[in-house]
Amino acid sequence: MTDQLIALRTSLAEQLSALRGVAVEALPPALLDIAVRRVGQAYYVCPSSWEQLRHEEGGAGQPVPYWARPWPSGVGLAGALYDDPPAAGTTVLELGCGLALPSVMAARAGALVLATDGATDAVAFAAHVLALNEVVGEVAHVDWSTHGDALVARGPFDLVLAADVLYTKANADAARELFPRLVAPGGRLVIADPNRAGALHFLAEFEHETEPGPDVSIHTLRFDREVPGHT
Ligand SMILES: C[S@@+](CC[C@H](N)C(=O)[O-])C[C@H]1O[C@@H](n2cnc3c(N)ncnc32)[C@H](O)[C@@H]1O
Structure with missing residues (x-):
């Protein structure tokens, strides 16, 4: 293991155990068996075997760690932001960020980024992915089912990003109610x-424009007026 990987592993172990409220030794071994990889213009750190982590989490009665690999939608949205970056100073919120590759691209362009996920493990990894790419951004644990109003109070944001988060009915319902309230008047919600x-x-249910793709489509919803319910 290189010195850089050892340092990353040590730092991740501290954050993951603090966020889970357990000793480092109690973390699933596959969570800390990490690798640094590159996709497109970004580096990321992740558990080296997603299948092994899923197996260990399943055995411990934990949810599937969907956050722990870069999905095609996250990679596609990161690529779209690389091609068409937000202006410096744009406030950007990423929802269900997983490894936060779109946030990396937005932060690299000078946007003010908040990367969020409902899985605390994801938040720790996302912070390290931002650091690995030498960009500045905030991270936060945000589950839409419990932290929605707090997130609305923190906003609104000029640009809200979400990649591959509409895979359950509960998520789609939460998105319908919450996501529009997070967007500033004149802002955009971009869903890959x-x-x-x-x-x-x-x-x-929303006016939108779509850039269709065979594997990933990118949908842009524009909110020209204040969304009812946003205070
Ligand atoms: C399929 S993964 C996509 C991860 C990343 N956006 C990507 O495309 O690579 C779905 C992500 O949504 C997060 N997620 C699912 N339900 C959520 C909820 N209720 N609140 C916040 N995040 C949630 C998961 O933890 C996971 O990181």
């Missing part, structure tokens, strides 16, 4: 999605 039915149902 692997053409799931849930996303199409969600999108049917």
Whole structure:
């Protein structure tokens, strides 16, 4: 293991155990068996075997660690932001960020980024991914089912990003209620999605533009006026 990997592992172990409220020794071994990889213009650190982590988490009765690998939608949205970056100073919120590759691209452009996820492990990894790419951004643990109003109070944001988060009915319902309230008047909500039915149902309720793709489509919703319910 290189010195850099050892330092990353030590720092991750401290944060992961603090966020889970357990000793480092009680963390699943696959969570700390990490690798640094590159996709497109960004580096990321992640558990080296997603299948092994899923296996260990499943055995411990924990949810599937969907956050722990870069999904095509996150990679696609990061690429779109690389090609068409937000202006410096844009306030950006990423929802369900997982490894936060879109946040890396936005932060690199000088945007003020808050990367969030409902899984505390994801938040620790996202912080390290931002640091690995030498960009500045905040991270926060935000589960839409419990922290929605607190997040609205923290906003609104000029640009809200979400990659592959509409994969359950509960998520689509939460998104319908919460996501528009997070966008500043004149702002955008950009959703990258692997053409799931849930996303199409969600999108049917909002005016939007779509850049279709065979694997990932990118949908942009513009909010020209204040959204009712936003204080
Ligand atoms: C399929 S992964 C996508 C991760 C990343 N955006 C990407 O595209 O690589 C879905 C992400 O949404 C997060 N998520 C799911 N339900 C959530 C909720 N209720 N609140 C916040 N995040 C949630 C998961 O923890 C996970 O990181």
